[in-house]
Amino acid sequence: SLIFSITLVPLLCYFLLRKGVSDKENVVVRACKRFYRPSLAWALSHRGLLIAGAIALLGGSLFTLSRLGSEFLPELNEGTMWVNIYFPPGISVNETKRLASKVREILHDSEVVRTVTSKAGRPEDGTDPKPINMAEVFVDLKPPDEWPANLTREKLIEQFGKKLDALPGIEPSFSQPIRDNVLESISQIDGQIVIKVFGPDGDVLQDQTQKVLQAISSVRGVGRAYIDRAGRVPQLQIEVDRAKCARYGLNIADIQDVIETALGGKQATEVWEGEKKFAVVVRLREDQRQMDNIKNILVDTPGRQRIPLDQLAAISVREGSMNISREFGNRVMAVGVFIEGRDMGSLVAEMQDRVNRQIKLPPGYYVTWGGEFENQQRAMKRLALIVPVSVLLIFALLFNAFGSAKNAALILLNVPFALIGGIFALQLTGINLSVSAAIGFIALFGQAVLNGVVMVSYFNQLRDEGMGTYDAVVNGALVRLRTVLMTGTLAMLGLLPMALSHGIGSETQKPLAVVIIGGLITATLLTLFVLPAVYLLFAEKEAHVTRRSESTEWVAST
Known part of the structure; x- marks a missing residue:
């Protein structure tokens, strides 16, 4: 797009905009200017109040950010279901076949299920080593538009869970094929959060792991918690x-x-x-x-x-x-946790607090927290490094373009104010803060900086042509109104289908779209009102400093 904008677009403008192009503004632009002119005049005459209000909004958004839930990535709806079944340890092959057949009958007894396929134990190639008491069931579902109107995926899982509870001695957990493979590839344990307890003695390790399980099982948001392969055979x-x-x-x-x-x-x-x-x-x-x-x-x-x-x-x-596991030369037992009705960040924080308060581990024993939580922490640490570096690079480019640290800092002031809309949009839609939403904030930074460059560069141009600061700000803002509205509106309309989509895969796209759309709303308003007010405030302070310097030089010369 950058290459086309500096090569093809000028050429097309030359050929297509030479004749028959009207210089008159359309009805929409005229209506926007009729509203914007008096609003801008009021904003410039009440600069202190406007800036204080913007800062208050920023503080409120940061407080809201601290209350938002957090997760690695939203759960993707794959259109299928993957059920992990745990039979009693030591079960025979024939009994496993019988129970697996009953499980298939129960899961297939639904109008939205196409086929049900099960596997118990490990495959013939040995690529997935599991004991015979661990079964996996693949449930192929019909498209959502063929489901009854009042049936959702959550209700379907609840129905399956109640039916499977009628079979004694089994423990089902519901997931999806891709998600299940991703979870197992992270820590080789089935669970969104994996708590690993390390220690030298097997019996003591078993006892401490059981205490960890008891401590976290009653925490709100724990849908299911279990000790991985903890049975005795x-x-x-x-x-x-x-x-x-x-x-x-x-x-x-x-x-x-x-x-x-x-x-x-x-x-x-x-x-x-x-x-x-x-x-x-x-x-x-x-x-x-x-x-x-x-x-x-x-x-x-x-x-x-x-x-x-x-x-x-x-x-x-x-x-x-039934199983003896080792990592880094130490014996280890793991607790797998599935989340239900709560965000991952607050749930892990509460579980860690309970474990630290209620359990005193013997010397040589320690606990680690992994699974999706580990990926989330790793991703946030990388973003914590990438975002400051990105802002620093933007500042360097702005300083090089304007030749002024003041103008570069003025444009960068748009960046934190652009966060306001994105944060409140997440709060209103009930979406947790995730890596997808964080990427949306980074994209929002670029749009906010672009709007600032468009406004400040034209203000400076008018002042260089001899226009007064106040007139340059008012006239420049009115001229750039159409540009700012067009860039913001087009970006929001382009992302609107992504934000409203409910198809397969939309869960990971929606946070990014919601953040950018919400952020563009506040970024556009702040660019049109707060940025001119701050620019005028900076210019007045600069003029005051210049006059004081000139008066000091005159007194010194006399």
């Missing part, structure tokens, strides 16, 4: 007695080979079918792998004796952890 534990093995000339590896072959299976040979090769694995039959028969497995010794396994090892069934 029955495990067959075989503890080899080294002393008994030594009496028969056996070592630990000999016993392990027998157990591996008998229970897990070991490759004995290969079978070829044409160009395909298949491994042949040998192991005991299923009925021989039962607890009562395992102890009777015979182990060959160097002395050609065959000793039952229970004479060489202690065999028992005990409970054990």
Whole structure:
């Protein structure tokens, strides 16, 4: 657009605007000027009151900003649903199939559902390692225009939740395919907020993580909180007695080979079918792998004796952890939190306060907060660096263009005042402050600076031509009224469809559009009224300083 504006646009103006172009103003511009002329005169005669009012509005908007909710990005409506189901730990494969079939029947019993597909455990390629008690269900929904008038996504999730509660022992959570993958890619845990507890001892870690879960579960806005893979499952534990093995000339590896072959299976040979090769694995039959028969497995010794396994090892069934996770060399357990009816920023702040007040972690144990919250903090830190750098670069460009730090600072005064409309627009529409909204504020800075450049440059031009400061401000503002209104109105109309859209993907676009439209409303008004008043105030102070300097020089010369 910059290249076209300095190359193609002048050429088109030369060919198209040479003849038949009226210099008269249209009805809209004349009506705006009839209103603007007396309003500007009042604003210039009450400069102090106007500037104080603008500062009060800015203070009120900053106070409102501190009360706004915050989040990383608004939740995107993908038009589908992804349900994570947690069955009881230690559940059998057949029982998982039966319950998964019931879950599919329940979810499919809705007029807005097309198809339901489920998966339990890990896939054959092993890319998503999950135990058999964790199932994922994909629900393909009809387009929103085919839904009943009073049915929303939130109500549909509530209906599904109530129906699934009829199945004992399951814990469902509702998400969306892309969002679920993004959440897992952030911290490998299913949850918008992930609280990780680190520590050396597994039992103490389990106890402390349970305390964290109890502390945050009652916080308003916590839709669901759970400990990731916290269940305990029955495990067959075989503890080899080294002393008994030594009496028969056996070592630990000999016993392990027998157990591996008998229970897990070991490759004995290969079978070829044409160009395909298949491994042949040998192991005991299923009925021989039962607890009562395992102890009777015979182990060959160097002395050609065959000793039952229970004479060489202690065999028992005990409970054990379903999952042992480590990060950075430390054991870790995680709490996944799903948000419901509250913004992320205030929810995390309250949860952190509760954990800090109610839980005293032993030495060597600590808590980290991650998930989408971690991404939000990282993004805001980057914006906290980018925004000041951007403002500094804008100031440098303005100083280079005007050759005056005063004019550059005067134009930059438009930037904080442009925030007023954007902040109040977020408050009125109930939209949280997110990365998308922050980008809208950055774009708004450019528009505010552009309006300031248009006004101040023309004020300076009229003064250089010999016009008085007051007349230059009034005439310059009236001439630039059409330009300022056109740039602001066109930008707002261009973003209006984005702000009013309800289609798939509109959730991430709406905060940006709302911020810019709301900010342009106040930025345009402040440019037309506050900027001329501040310019006139600066010019009067400059003239006063100049007169004092000249009088001082005259007294010194006499």
